Amino acid sequence: MKDSKASCRPEEARDEADGGLNMISRASIHVVAYATAAVAITVLFLGGQLGQWIELAGLSVSRADQIGFLALVVMGLVSCSFGGSRLGVMITGTIAAFIVLTAHQELAMVRYLSLGAVLFAIGIYGMTVSRNAIRMLMSIELMINAANINFVAFAHWVDPLHIRGQLFAIFVLTVAAAEAVVGLAIVLALYRNMSTVNMEKFNLLKW
Amino acid sequence: MESLNLLTALAHVNVEQGFFYVLAAIAIPLAYGVVFDRNVIRSGFLLIGVFATIAGLFFLLQAQFLGLSQILIYGVGITLVIVIALMLTNARQETGMNPALPANVGLASFVSVLVFTTIYLSLRSAEDWPLKNESSLSLPPNIEMIGKHLMTYYALPFEFASILLLAALVGAVMLSKAEPASLANAGDEAEQAVDGTDRV
Structure with a gap:
């Protein structure tokens, strides 16, 4: 063993x-x-x-x-x-x-935007490097969340009256949920056909 | 004298800033954990932590409705789907392996560092932010504004979002539904005959 x-x-x-x-x-x-x-x-x-x-x-x-x-x-x-x-x-x-x-930094907004940039960079790294397809999807969720932080920060400081940034964040949330569900369904279908989620093995579309 | 200096410096840090850095110091290690943890299921659970800290940031930014829906949709819904998918795809098989493809590591770290540097430098040098200072007391309630916008000016995108969700729902069911052949193999022979006539 x-x-x-x-x-x-x-x-x-x-x-x-x-x-x-x-x-x-x-x-x-x-x-x-x-x-x-x-x-x-x-x-x-x-x-x-x-x-x-x-x-x-x-x-x-x-x-x-x-x-x-x-x-x-x-x-x-x-x-x-x-x-x-x-x-x-x-x-x-x-x-x-x-x-x-x-x-x-004199603006508090820059802090939030920088945190978004950090999380976005970590997400890019994970998405590019991951061997597991589901981990790749998790990294994409991380990147979407980093973008959401930026939207909400802009809503707070640039547009506090109409908070349109938060509305955009809600739409992003919707699209992200749809993306996650469809992406995971694709991964499950791939797993059923190839019995692996290893990104290296998915070479059906390679020419 | 120097310690007194430090104390005054700490006193200048206000509460919002302190909470922000606490949340950031939780979110960054958790995000690293999501990407680097050798156990995929554990990184799926760490993702809940990342989403929770981001919900905390939303509360700091006075986006109460968005913070709560972040917890509802991301912290519970999406991570639940991800963890279930992990459990269905035999993640244990790859537990011990290096999570990264070694061929991509150099390029990926270069790209991510480049992205962060570009964003950070452009944020740092920007000076003409169109900021508006409104005292938060004079503002209408957060959820009231969102509801008004969704029902008036953004009604069309709202409807499109509902159609998108419906399409995603149907698509997910179609994609993850077991194929007729594998269903027939799993069922009894009698059921198989019925299934066959039904499907054709």
């Missing part, structure tokens, strides 16, 4: 066999170190210390968020190259970079 499982996933199984607990703890230690550094940078940025130091170095204070962002990216790359878990570094790095990039 164990052998058959191992042959299903050769690389991961070998990793676990070689490194075992040691690998896991090493990856998580690097993530914790990176998270601590990211929190430190974010707090320094919010407190204004980062801006003061940058002013001392001869640059303008308005560049503080760019420099904080660059520091986060460089530290993330270093942590990954030392063997930190890539997913953990990416999650903490995205949150810290998101706070650093949006906290000092």
